[in-house]
Every structure is written in C-alpha cells, then in structure tokens.
Amino acid sequence: MISRIWRGWTAPQNADIYEALLRNEIFPGILARRIVGFRRIELFRAPAGDEVEFVTVMWFDSIEDVKAFAGADYETAVVPPKARAVLKRFDPRSQHYDVRESRVTS
Numbered sequence: 618m619i620s621r622i623w624r625g626w627t628a629p630q631n632a633d634i635y636e637a638l639l640r641n642e643i644f645p646g647i648l649a650r651r652i653v654g655f656r657r658i659e660l661f662r663a664p665a666g667d668e669v670e671f672v673t674v675m676w677f678d679s680i681e682d683v684k685a686f687a688g689a690d691y692e693t694a695v696v697p698p699k700a701r702a703v704l705k706r707f708d709p710r711s712q713h714y715d716v717r718e719s720r721v722t723s
Contacts, residue, residue, distance in 0.1 A: 621686075622714070629667070652685050652686050654685070656676040656677065658674070687711070
C-alpha cells in the first residue's frame with residue numbers, strides 16, 4: 618500500500634470555498650476516473666497562523682497505481698486551475714510512503 622500526502626494553504630476567507638471545491642468537484646472527479654488500485658482519499662483541515670492548512674491523503678495499492686493517477690512524474694502535485702485560484706500556496710510535490718502497518722479497532 619502507498620500513501621500519497623499533499624499539503625496546501627488558503628487564506629481564512631477562502632478555506633470554506635476550497636473545501637467545498639474539493640468535496641463537490643475535485644474528489645468526485647478523482648473517484649469518477651475509477652483508477653485501478655486507488656482505494657480512498659481523506660481530507661484534513663487545521664488553522665495554521667494566518668492561514669488554513671489542508672492535507673490530502675490518498676491510498677493506492679502500488680506506485681504504478683499512483684502513476685495512473687498522477688502520470689510518469691508522479692511526485693508532481695495534481696492541482697487543478699480552480700484550486701490554484703483559491704490556494705495561497707501549496708507543496709509542488711507530493712510525498713509517497715510505503716504503508717508498513719495499519720490496524721483497525723474492532
């Protein structure tokens with residue numbers, strides 16, 4: 618399992634706009650692609666001084682599945698133009714980690 622982690626920041630007045638864009642357009646668009654090996658996407662949000670930080674975590678079966686999502690230069694962030702318009706700044710590259718352990722309570 619591969620975890621793809623990316624961060625972006627908005628001004629406080631754009632935070633709700635950006636979150637709505639993710640929930641209503643960007644995430645549904647990713648899911649609609651039906652990428653083999655893509656398992657889920659998670660969204661995190663927290664105040665960060667005079668900004669609001671967003672973190673997305675995507676879960677894939679393999680790095681090849683990540684490439685199916687992001688292309689050959691798979692570390693490059695995938696940030697649609699509408700998102701760029703409301704983000705103050707963002708990581709230009711995503712981080713990728715091998716998931717070594719995952720446990721769920723019962």
